[in-house]
Amino acid sequence: MPTSTPVAVTPQTIRMAPKVLLHDHLDGGLRPRTVIELADAIGYPGLPTTNEEELGRWFVAAADSGSLERYLETFAHTCGVMQDEAALIRVAAECAEDLAADGVVYAEVRYAPELFTERGMSLDTIVSAVQEGFRLGTERAAEQGHRIRVGTLLCAMRQNARSLEIAELAVRYRDAGVAGFDIAGPEAGFPPTRNLDAFEYLHQQNAHFTIHAGEAFGLPSIWEAIQHCGAERLGHGVRIVDDIKVDENGSIHLGRLAGFVRDRRIPLEMCPSSNVQTGAAASIADHPIGLLTKLRFRVTVNTDNRLMSGCSMSSEMAALVEHFGYGWADLRWFTINAMKSAFLGFDERLAIIDDVIKPGYAELMGS
Ligand SMILES: O=c1[nH]cnc2c1ncn2[C@@H]1O[C@H](CO)[C@@H](O)[C@H]1O
Ligand SMILES: [Zn+2]
Numbered sequence: 001m002p003t004s005t006p007v008a009v010t011p012q013t014i015r016m017a018p019k020v021l022l023h024d025h026l027d028g029g030l031r032p033r034t035v036i037e038l039a040d041a042i043g044y045p046g047l048p049t050t051n052e053e054e055l056g057r058w059f060v061a062a063a064d065s066g067s068l069e070r071y072l073e074t075f076a077h078t079c080g081v082m083q084d085e086a087a088l089i090r091v092a093a094e095c096a097e098d099l100a101a102d103g104v105v106y107a108e109v110r111y112a113p114e115l116f117t118e119r120g121m122s123l124d125t126i127v128s129a130v131q132e133g134f135r136l137g138t139e140r141a142a143e144q145g146h147r148i149r150v151g152t153l154l155c156a157m158r159q160n161a162r163s164l165e166i167a168e169l170a171v172r173y174r175d176a177g178v179a180g181f182d183i184a185g186p187e188a189g190f191p192p193t194r195n196l197d198a199f200e201y202l203h204q205q206n207a208h209f210t211i212h213a214g215e216a217f218g219l220p221s222i223w224e225a226i227q228h229c230g231a232e233r234l235g236h237g238v239r240i241v242d243d244i245k246v247d248e249n250g251s252i253h254l255g256r257l258a259g260f261v262r263d264r265r266i267p268l269e270m271c272p273s274s275n276v277q278t279g280a281a282a283s284i285a286d287h288p289i290g291l292l293t294k295l296r297f298r299v300t301v302n303t304d305n306r307l308m309s310g311c312s313m314s315s316e317m318a319a320l321v322e323h324f325g326y327g328w329a330d331l332r333w334f335t336i337n338a339m340k341s342a343f344l345g346f347d348e349r350l351a352i353i354d355d356v357i358k359p360g361y362a363e364l365m366g367s
Contacts, residue, residue, distance in 0.1 A: 006366035009327055011318040017331060018105045018360035019313045020338035021302055023235055023269035025184075026111035026130065027078045028305025029095050032056040038081035038090070047077060056310065063308035066279040068216035069186055074308055083119040085129040092133025093140065100141035100148035102312045105356050106342060109134070110153035110182050113169065114162050123169050127154070131177045149352075151179030151343060153210070156198065158183050158190035163198035171205045179343035180208035182235060187216040192225045199229040208232055208343035210269065214239035215280050223257055226266065233341055237261070237268040238280050241288040244295070252295065262297050267341035271304035272319060273311045285323040293330070300338040332361040
């Protein structure tokens with residue numbers, strides 16, 4: 001029996017709901033003002049504008065390119081200003097504060113340490129600075145009344161050949177806040193199997209990893225990521241729909257790979273707005289997340305790059321509510337799916353589900 005009146009699902013009330021974010025890039029989430037101030041401080045010359053609003057709009061428009069390769073070009077300006085420790089600490093601290101203020105209670109934020117070495121920082125210095133930033137930001141968020149826990153994922157860039165080195169770095173820092181590993185960057189032409197030595201090492205070390213796959217390239221990329229590399233989760237994974245047939249009479253047939261992904265409960269880190277920008281989906285309304293949710297794949301909702309998509313965890317959920325008619329029960333399902341799939345110990349995942357997520361939604365649902 002409901003004990004209180006349910007709260008209406010609106011963009012504002014979604015911010016109050018506890019949310020879990022597994023796929024968010026540190027270098028894709030800077031505040032436009034911070035990009036401008038850091039560029040000024042280090043003498044970075046390349047920004048297209050130094051007006052805050054204009055710069056925010058520029059990132060979204062430039063990333064709205066229909067191609068992953070062109071979308072990724074915009075990261076030159078964020079990585080360009082993240083080349084010293086103070087910048088990394090600030091960006092990570094603000095990231096934690098922004099996510100917490102948006103109602104995110106657990107996040108895994110990823111970045112590629114190899115992109116911040118242009119001015120001589122070592123990989124260890126980079127990871128330590130980012131961890132310090134998240135510590136600070138989490139503390140500041142708590143002072144503002146927002147409880148958040150943030151883990152990091154270290155990415156190796158697919159086009160470079162440093163994945164084993166980055167995997168070793170992730171393992172070295174696993175007790176200092178690094179939750180796992182990922183490969184990112186252009187997908188076409190850079191299959192995940194190029195990094196097999198890194199994945200074998202991570203398996204040997206009982207370490208967690210996800211792989212960006214099935215975003216700008218199709219089923220072979222997903223198949224390799226799971227069956228050759230042993231990825232625990234899929235970054236995006238949208239193209240898994242290519243292995244699902246819907247007949248004219250509405251009956252649905254899953255191919256062997258799609259069946260495997262669903263049967264094994266392999267989490268899909270779906271990022272709707274980002275996929276529309278890179279051309280992986282035609283629109284939010286046409287995004288495969290609708291079908292995959294209906295078929296009960298282990299779907300999670302994510303931001304990918306808040307700066308490039310002009311989005312937040314709440315705005316992504318609000319967009320899904322608008323286009324698919326989802327309610328609190330669906331948002332709670334996405335959130336619990338994400339928490340179950342986190343690279344965190346079982347007891348800690350359970351504690352967040354039982355102590356934070358379920359009570360938070362119960363209050364909103366009036367139950
Ligand atoms: O959606 C994506 N697909 C593949 N790579 C990405 C995506 N978003 C960001 N990055 C890449 O990951 C790096 C580390 O954070 C970013 O610098 C960007 O190049
Ligand atoms: Zn991504």
